[in-house]
Amino acid sequence: MDRTQPHLITLILLTALTVLSLNMFLPALPAMQASFGVSEAVIGRAISIYMAAAAVLQLILGPLSDRIGRRPVILGLLAIYAVASVMCLLAEDITLFLIARVAQAVAVGGGILASAVVRDLFDGRSAAAKLSLIASAMAVAPMLAPMIGGLLEAAFGWRSIFVAYAVLGLGLLVWCWRDLGETKARGAMSMRGIGGLLRVRLYWAYVGVQALGVGVFYVFLTGAPFVMVEAFGLGTAQTGIVLGSTTAGFLVGAGASARLVERVGELRLILLGRAVPVIGIGAACIYFAFGGAALWPLLVATLCVGLGNGFSIPSAAAGALSVRPELAGSASGISGSVMLALGAVLTGLATLIVEAQTTPLALLSLMGAIATGALIAALAVRAWVGAAQAG
Structure with missing residues (x-):
């Protein structure tokens, strides 16, 4: 496939997925704790295991995209993310919920692969300028995400946040299928x-x-x-x-x-x-x-x-x-x-x-x-x- 340039909004949304998945549900932690009937320490693992899984997955998804390409890895992780979000939504048991949260951590690939796509398409100062634009747009996500999550929880309950995650994952999957071509140059890494x-x-x-x-x-x-x-x-x-x-x-x-x-x-x-x-x-x-x-x-x-x-x-x-x-x-x-x-x-x-x-x-x-x-x-x-x- 040709090295096609996606819209900047695509890369911003892929990067935003990492932040949203980590902190949009934070205001709902007390309600989730009550729903599952667990302690603060146990429900807190929804954050800690996500971060641990994200750290490991970055070591896998980056090299995998160098081997098989950015597009298939991004589409695959978005599909997994959407399914994992539905699992979180439907979970009645804390163990199943935490397993689904581990799977949701594939969202971290959106940010690292968006950066790789920028480097595929731009060199030096141009790449730095594009990454700065993405970063400046992304600076508002940590401020807005908890507020949105709090409003959703107050209006519809904590599970509505995971409905939003599932819709976001599925919507991004469809959008990237249409907008994101393969940007990596031919040839597999070793x-x-x-x-x-x-x-x-x-x-x-x-x-x-x-x-x-x-x-x-x-x-x-x-x-x-x-x-x-x-x-x-x-x-x-x-x-x-x-x-x-x-x-x-x-x-x-x-x-x-x-x-x-x-x-x-x-x-x-x-x-x-x-x-x-x-x-x-x-x-x-x-x-x-x-x-x-x-x-x-x-x-x-x-x-x-x-x-x-x-x-x-x-x-x-x-x-x-x-x-x-x-x-x-x-x-x-x-x-x-x-x-x-x-x-x-x-x-x-x-x-x-x-x-x-x-x-x-x-x-x-x-x-x-x-x-x-x-x-x-x-x-x-x-x-x-x-x-x-x-x-």
């Missing part, structure tokens, strides 16, 4: 090729920029609710607004990146994006270390985190996929799995730290250390790109 990718240090530097950048965000989301209550006395609604500050920054950064990358280049945006959070978090740490008690320095720091991620992550993703263009699916899957695994570790660490000391300085210190690691990864990208160009 495991030897993946081994070669894993030995390229530049690839891991790009992955480090992404994983550590997202890690700062995960740490903030985990620790901030406790700090907001203990240190600032905020309520639930006010805390929600604070948590949205990083998303607002990301929206601005990704939108600016889409416009600037063609002019200034990916490398400069990566460096800028990793420097901005270090500066913002560092300034806030100094403020709180000297006894400051206002909320606004923390808000500025978190806005810098979102802004920096919006600047750097799309360009870093495009760079990682460009190291071995013929293995774009594998590169996307591996980097996504690393981000999830590191995110799980960092959220656990954040929980331990804020449990021991629930202060803005403790939270920001951890965020600053991770942000500094992301900046070091960005400097490694610059050094190794320079060495490759000189060679």
Whole structure:
């Protein structure tokens, strides 16, 4: 089949499927707990096992798409997703429900394969610009999805959310059947090729920029609710607004990146994006270390985190996929799995730290250390790109 270019909305929807599947049903967890008659810990596995399965599936779906093509893998995962959503809808037993949630985790393939499709069709700065556009459009999904899920649960019950998932999966399957041709170049990859990718240090530097950048965000989301209550006395609604500050920054950064990358280049945006959070978090740490008690320095720091991620992550993703263009699916899957695994570790660490000391300085210190690691990864990208160009 010809390398046909899908509409941008197709790639946005495929990427959105991952986010929607993770957080649109969160407001319904108490109702689901009551329906199944289980504890909070058991119903919480609907989140944890989804993330664990998603981490593993990324390692499978990416390489599989490099071997047999993007189109059959995307169509297959959408079919599985639609069936799994119906299973969740009809489940009367928590075990069957959790098994279906594992199957629903194939949704993660939508995001990693959408990135691979972009790399199939575009090179360098053009790929980074398209990924920035997708990211900026996607920034609203984490804000809207829980709200939609809450409205559905209130109006029709929690099972209506899984009706929506099934309709979305089936609708995307039909849409992609018509809109998404095969974009991968002819020729199958080999495991030897993946081994070669894993030995390229530049690839891991790009992955480090992404994983550590997202890690700062995960740490903030985990620790901030406790700090907001203990240190600032905020309520639930006010805390929600604070948590949205990083998303607002990301929206601005990704939108600016889409416009600037063609002019200034990916490398400069990566460096800028990793420097901005270090500066913002560092300034806030100094403020709180000297006894400051206002909320606004923390808000500025978190806005810098979102802004920096919006600047750097799309360009870093495009760079990682460009190291071995013929293995774009594998590169996307591996980097996504690393981000999830590191995110799980960092959220656990954040929980331990804020449990021991629930202060803005403790939270920001951890965020600053991770942000500094992301900046070091960005400097490694610059050094190794320079060495490759000189060679």
